[in-house]
Amino acid sequence: MPNAHPWLDVMLTEKHLLEGLADLCIANGWRKEAEFHKVVYASRLTKPxxxxxxxxxxxxxxxxxxxxxxxxxxxxxxxxxxxxxxxxxxxxxxxxxxxxxxxxxxxxxxxxxSEIEGSDEFEFYVAKHYIVRNISGNLFGMAVLGKVKEQIYNTGERVPFAVYHPSADWGTQLMPHDTGIFSWAIKKVEEEDLYERHTLYFYQLDKFILGGNMIVGWQDPKEFQRVALDVEVQAAMWGLQAKSQALQYKVTEQYPQFYQSPIVTSRTRIPQLESIGDIHGLHVKYTNWWSDSKVFVKGFVDGKSLMFIITSDTAPVWNSNAVPAIPLYMGDFDVEGETEEVLKRELVFELDQATRKKMTIVSNNPMNSKGSKVKVWLSGDVNGDEGELVKVSVEGIEVGVFHTTGYQKPVDKKVDAEYLGEFDVFGIDAKSTITIEVQSTAGVNAYPPVSARVWMDFTIYTDKGGKPAALFAGSAISKKGASVDNALRASAAFDYDDYDDANWQDTLLPILKEYPVHASNGIDSVMVKRTKYGARYQSYYFSWNVPPNSMPPLRETKKKEKHPRAWNNYMQELYKYQFTPSRYSEKAHASKAMLIHPEDGAHGTLRHVIFVSPLPIMNGDELAVADQYCDVDGNHKYRIYSYYLVEGISPMTKRPGTSFRPAGLGILKDGNFTLPPIPPDPPSPLPFVVTIAPSYSRIKTGESVNFTSSYSRHSPILHFEWNGSGDHHKGSYSVDQAQFTFKQSGTYTITFMIVNEQGQKGKATATIEVIDPPPPPPPPPPPPPPNTQKCGKMAESGGGQRTEKYHELGSNGGNVVIEYDMYGVPDRMDVFYQDNLVASTHGEVSNKGSLSFQYNPFGGITQIKVVVSSSRPGTQWEYLVHCPSP
Known part of the structure; x- marks a missing residue:
C-alpha cells in the first residue's frame, strides 16, 4: 500500500488514541468493517x-x-x-x-x-467501537467507554417511553416516541470527552454485521459495562405479549453467531488517578491527562498482525508503575505447515428432458467459501431456446443457469465442450459434505438418452481451523474501590511471580457467552481464537529459551518491588551481571515466542517478534538476527529487531504467562522481510431481493396459509424472522417457508425479515384477509303430523262434534282460500298456523262458504291446522284447502 509504514514510532493524542490505532491498521492493509456508538440505559426509561x-x-x-x-x-x-x-x-x-x-x-x-419524572436521574453508558479485519479475514474490535448521569430535565430531551406504532422497527409493536435523549448522551460524552481514556478494550469476532440500532436498555446497572462492550446484542425494546397484551422487555436484535471473545481490558494507567465530578450541573474531569496529552506508540504492523508498545505520558506519575508501558498484539501468528488444503473434484452429469441429478463431495476438513470456485463446460441441446436450459446449484444456492451458443449433439470429451466460465461457490463454510445439483428443462430432449452433458471442475478451499489469530495486551493494576494511595501501593507491590487465581485480572465476558473454565482475559494469558481442534479463546502461555526464573539476579528491589521500572536501571545491582549479550561474542540469546496450550501443546509463534533476556539490554537497543545465511561470502541477510521491556501486567511480565519474567521483547524494525500482499477491496455486494408468496390471500377463519420465501443467495443467511400482526398461530417455519393460521376475522400483515452475512437486510410482506364462514343452513322442518294432507288435492269430509286436520301449504307464501259446505246442520271452522288463529267462521254456520288468510311461512313450518267443531252430534261437512296464490 502506498501509505504503509510497518515500523512505527508515533505520538497520538489521548482523545484520538482509539481512532489512531484503527487508522494505523487501515493504513497498513487492514479494512475497517464498522465504526459505531452503543448506548446502554436503564430499561425502565422506555417503559410505558x-x-x-x-x-x-x-x-x-x-x-x-x-x-x-x-x-x-x-x-x-x-x-x-x-x-x-x-x-x-x-x-x-x-x-x-x-x-x-x-x-x-x-x-x-x-x-x-410515562411515570418518569423530570427530576429523575438516569445513567447512560456510551461505548465507541471500531471493528477491523486483517487480510487473512480475522476480525478484531477495539473500544473506549464513557458514561454520564443526568436528570431528565437537564438533558432538554423528552422521556423516550415506548408507544405503539404500526411500522415500528425496533423488533416489537412498540418503539420510543422520541430518541433525542440517546443522541444527547453520545453528544455529551463526545463533546465533553467523558470517555475513560485510561482504558482500552479489545476483542475478537468470528463475523460481524451492524444489524441493530445499538441502543439497548438493561435492567441490572451492574451489567451496563458488559452490555455496552458487547456487540452481539444490538437492540432491545418493550413489546406486547400476543395474547394478554401485557408489557414484556425483549432483546430484539441479537447475533450469537458472532462468537465475540472475552473482552480484554487494557489500562494505560491506574484508573484511580482520574475521576469525573459534577459542579452545578457541569461535568468536570479531575485528571492530569488531557485530550491533547500525548500517547507514544512504537512497533510493527503489516496486513496480518501488529505488535505495539503503548505508553501514556508518565510525567504526572512516574513512580509505582502507575503509568506502565504496555504491549498490544493483535492478528495472525505463524504455525508449522499449511493451514489450508485445496480439494479438487471433477464431476460429469448426463441429462435428458426435465431431469434433476445430484452428486456429493466429501472433505476431511471444514470447507471455506472464500476462494472456492467451479469451472463449467456444457454441450448438447441447450442453446437457450425456450425450455433449453441447465441450472447448477451447490447446497441449494444457485451457481447459474446456463446454455450454449450453438446447437449440437453432446460431445464425449470436456475439451470439445463449450467453456462457460469460472464461478464463485457460496454457502459451504464449515461444511464437510456438500451436494451439487444439476437440473435440465423439458426442452433438452433432442438426443435421447443423453441430450446434454455438463462437466464441472471444483476447487474448494478447506480449513484446518482458520487462519490462527491471537490477542493480548498489558494493563496497569485495577483495584476496584481502592483510594489513590492504596492503588499506588498495590501497583508497586504487585507480585508478578504469584500465579494464584486471586492474582489474575478479571475476565469480562459478552452478555451471550460464557466460555467455561480456561477462557483467556488477554492480560494474564494470550487469547488464541481457536485451538487446534476448535475450542475458542483459550488461555495460552509463552515458551522461549530462558534461564530458571529464580536464578540470580532476582528482578526486584530490596522493598520486593518486582515491576520492571523499579529495577530496570543501571543503578541496580542487576546490571553488574553480564548475562546477555555475551561478553565474549557480543551475542544475545534470543528465541521466537512460542504459544503453548496446557492440553494441546505448542501451536505456533508470534509474527515479527523475538524474546530475549531483559538483562542488561536497554530500551531502544537493536538486535540483528541472521535470517538467511550465505556460506560463500559470509554476507548474511539480517532482520533488525528493536528491544523494549514492557512494564504493565501482561503475559510477558507475569507468571504463568512466561516461565521467566519479564520477557525482553524484540520487535521487527528493518532488514530482510517482505510485506504480505494486500488484496483488493471486495466488490460491492449484489442486490438483495426478497419476496414471499402468496403476497395476498383471502381465507376463512380457522384456515391456514402456507408461505414460501425467495431471496438472493449470494451470501449465507445470518438471521431471519417470520412475524404476523394481530392474533395468529405460527406453525412450523424455516428460512424457506412458514405457516400461519388465523382464528378471527380481519386483515393481517405477514412480515418476513432476513439478514445475510454481508449485512444486507431484506423484508417482504403479505396481506391476509380473513372472513367469517357463511352461517349454517337452517334446520330442516319438523315432519308433518301423520294426517297431513297436501293443499289443493282433495276435499276433506266428515262429521261429529270435533275434527282436526293438518294441511301442507309449501314454502311459498300467498293468499290461501278454504271453501266449505256445512250442509243443513251448522258447524264451526277455525284455522291455525303455528298455534296462532289465522282464520275462523267465528261461530257455527251452515251451507256453503269460504275463508281466506295471508300465509307467510317462517322457521321452516309449512303446515296449517284446520279444526271443525259442532255443538251437536251427527253433523256432516266437507271443505277444500287451496294452495297459496300470489
Missing part, C-alpha cells in the same frame, strides 16, 4: 404505562398523573391514534391531567404515557 378501556364510559373522562412534559401522552382508538378533536384535556390542581371524551366516541381505547 398503558391504560386500556372501552368507550363510552359511565364517566366520560380518564385521569392520569402529572407528567414530565404535559403533552407527552398518546391516545389510541381501535389501534390507531385518536384525533385530538375526540377529546379535551384539563390540568388538575395536583398537576395531573383529566382527559374527557366526546359522547359519540366508541371503541377500544388506550392511553400511553
Amino acid at each position: 404505562t398503558i391504560v386500556r378501556f372501552f368507550l363510552p364510559l359511565a364517566r366520560p373522562y380518564v385521569d392520569i398523573p402529572k407528567l414530565a412534559y404535559p403533552d407527552d401522552f398518546y391516545i389510541y382508538l381501535d389501534g390507531e391514534l385518536m384525533p385530538s378533536t375526540y377529546y379535551s384535556v384539563m390540568e388538575k390542581v395536583d398537576g395531573g391531567l383529566r382527559i374527557e371524551f366526546e359522547p359519540g366516541v366508541q371503541g377500544q381505547a388506550a392511553i400511553y404515557y
